[in-house]
Amino acid sequence: MDDLLELIKTRRTIGKVVDELVPREHIIQILEAGHWAPSHHNTQPWKFFVMTGEGRNRLGEAYARISIEEKGAEGAEAAELREKGTKKAHRAPLVIAVACVPTEGEHVMRREEVAATTACVQNMLLAAHALGYGAIWRTGAPCYDVRMKEAFGLGDHDEMVALLYIGRPQVERTSVRMRLETKIEWLTS
Template identity: 50%
Template sequence: MNVEEAIRTRRSIGRVKQDPIERSAIERLLEAAAWAPSHHNTQPWTFIVMTGEGRAKLGEGYARVAAASMPELSGEELEARLAKERQKAYRAPVVIAAACSPSGDPCAVLAEELAAAHAAVQNLLLAAHASGLGAIWRSGDPMYHPLMQEAFGLSGEQRLVGFIYVGVPDMAAPEPKRVPPAAKTVWVE
């Protein structure tokens, strides 16, 4: 598959089978991610690959954030909700937490470091698609919460930029919906 085909045909695949994914396949995705551009070549990305019971790290992060946001709940009601939150980490056999770990380079701007980490995630998603794997980039409010950052041992300017769920697709790819580029382009001549 050439790069243009991968770009045009990649879709977020939110339902995957629980079949194990070989470590070498995940390493190829990470290798693709590592070739993302970064200003001053700072390469400010970090990946935490969770498989098996390692996904409990993410599940606990979800549970801690949920517990903090629902102080009115207690007892069985709270435990049921926390169990549901923990299960989110098990929606795929592999979950990769992608983080921006700014380089400390005095020429590097935080916004550019974050952009580089996001570009690395896009490379990873394209490589997963080209390999026949399904993947989805998840984020949302819990990912940005300080308790989730803490669950992954991040500090200072380090930030999570995505949870990438990876597995063998268990759904058809959704139909593409894109606004034509001409509708979002201004030519200055």
């Protein structure tokens, strides 16, 4: 248990990683950790899109399409935005998009499906850290945009939850937490 608590305490968001391939067996271990997350009614609502090499271009095209269409860009400006989108998608050797594909059912609540998928993502971040990788959980407006969903073939009720960029860290990071006592309210009687 001490090892797990230490792993949780030492995991940090690391956006700058080395351009070195992540072995498939490590990718599977990261996905497996996510797949064992809890979900209400055991619905397991997550779906993974694993992107390496040129496979990251799908994400880059989605980034580009969103920027180009929002700005109404054409010509050189559109080409520049397309290049920026590609660069964003290639910031790490491994990118895993994690979507919530909610299960339909009488007792299934969408909020719980998304919560389960975020638990899945946290498990994946911890597994990546345990394997010696740095990772960053990216979202923002493009992640939630309908055009991003379309790029990955997601349905109307599905939701992109995370874009995980994973690779060997260029630098280690530390962080300071607020005192735990400031976050607790004891209700005992």
